[in-house]
Amino acid sequence: MIIDVHAHYTQASPKLDAYRGRQISSQNQPKKGSLGISDDEIADALGGNLRQMKDRGIDRLMFSPRAGGMGHDFGSELISRYWSEVNNDLIGRVCKLFPEQFSPVGQLPQTPGVSPKNCLEEIDRCVHEWGFVGFNINPDVSGGAQPFTPSLGSEWWYPLWEKMVALDVPGMIHASSTLNPGLHMNGAHYVNWDTAAVVELCNSRVFDDFPKLKLIIPHGGGAIPFQWRRHSALHALEKRRPFEEMVKHLYFDAALYDQDSLELLVRRMGPDNVLYASEMFGTAKAVDPSTGRCYDDTVPMVKAIDWLSDADREKIFSGNARRLYSRAKL
């Protein structure tokens, strides 16, 4: 069985973006409103996902709203709440229509300067009403502007960790859009926050206080596996517990697009802490002109790691995901 733990709903009806567009002109008096997307429209838009899953032998997607679309920096707390509810309801509907292929992962109504306590009600709603199995957490709520978001290692986040542990849902740390013109969202901003998240969490008491917290760092961990001993050195310099020990509290997804980097990731983190992912459809959906294959066609890459046992490969493809996403009953 192969599970892709990092798939965003990038093929949604334009009616979703139209809803978002209308939020701009009603910031003074936000209204919930509705999307007006039918079940048939949802099903039609997912044909590409289902075909590609079949072609590549991927059995299930952990399916969440488009990361760049979360846009927590925009508007008031109420705008963020309505936008999250609308997106999560849509994800919930997708997963009810295709329960064998998609498991629902939600976005949170995070808002700059507002405690993540404001997300707890939406987590409960998604889990209990729709059967959500995980959530994406934006570590840079304001998209880089002030008010800045407290470090992921700080107690500011604890109400969120408490709720996630209580419900046994994992979180993927995933930034959304940024206001900074010097940062390409998909090329730099996302992976930069992956790196930052690992550094802050490894330099904190979070896993002392929440030993059962399950956090996934996407995109192969950003720069972390490559800058590995930079972090070892900083931990030694700052007299913290060893980096190599702290980082094993985390899980990294395998959304990398070459063999060398994937193998480096698995060597660094070990097969118990890596989860298969291809970001379908995302960053790497283009065709590599040199091979004629899509960059994100990465199942063969995992199969090609010849020093990995079959049991370890199975952990990466699905075993670790089954363990983490306990509510998914896979």
Add this chain to the structure above:
Amino acid sequence: MIIDVHAHYTQASPKLDAYRGRQISSQNQPKKGSLGISDDEIADALGGNLRQMKDRGIDRLMFSPRAGGMGHDFGSELISRYWSEVNNDLIGRVCKLFPEQFSPVGQLPQTPGVSPKNCLEEIDRCVHEWGFVGFNINPDVSGGAQPFTPSLGSEWWYPLWEKMVALDVPGMIHASSTLNPGLHMNGAHYVNWDTAAVVELCNSRVFDDFPKLKLIIPHGGGAIPFQWRRHSALHALEKRRPFEEMVKHLYFDAALYDQDSLELLVRRMGPDNVLYASEMFGTAKAVDPSTGRCYDDTVPMVKAIDWLSDADREKIFSGNARRLYSRAKL
């Protein structure tokens, strides 16, 4: 010959930080003032550098002010100018005292929201009065806050590139401190801006317009070598020229602290585009408890790349640096 192209003056007299401290309480009427550091104090504080260079077989340091100390986000344009002049003068004095071991690399009086045109006079002064051979360029002048710094790919930076090309001085893209509490300066913020810089420059016309511009990305390029085909895929998706072609306009330093990552860097960028660096004394100066050796004792790592020819190894150790730092007459 071995040249370390990435060494900051982290052992300066506390009188330097005391000068900085006084700037806080005279923001309304900044005064240039002086440091009051004698040549003997300078020489004494460099004993550690000279000993370590001898121990490790490093012949020369490209020596610049402490990166985190540049703090361009703090205070007015005049404060940044005085602070840069004081730091650059100190670097100039170090290099006059030890001309065989140190080559001067400067910081710029960058200021949030102010065009880099304000740096040109200081570049001329450093090159012509002190013999500076390169400069560090902060891609995130405001330390992450608003006003944000324009993308390195934008024409906002062109006056700086023009001056650097005219004087044939290379630049190292190196962030300074950040105001964002979620970003560890040395663990995340620096390497994040390395990644961002590469993405922006590779997605620009900068090297069409300045084919002779020489820019070095430190810390092994941040996440770039590891996320290599993420960038290939994004270039294909966005119909840009191939990433593998664009990135070869840049140089990456080898300030990485393990064999695997260093070899990945050299494989990706090729031996013509990598320059030896250890950040002496910086991030990785601690002793690795598992080996008893310093993390930044990396000359043996370059020697241990067994697939590299002697000629290529020499390029990494010094040949590429001689070529780039043409004013250093090495």
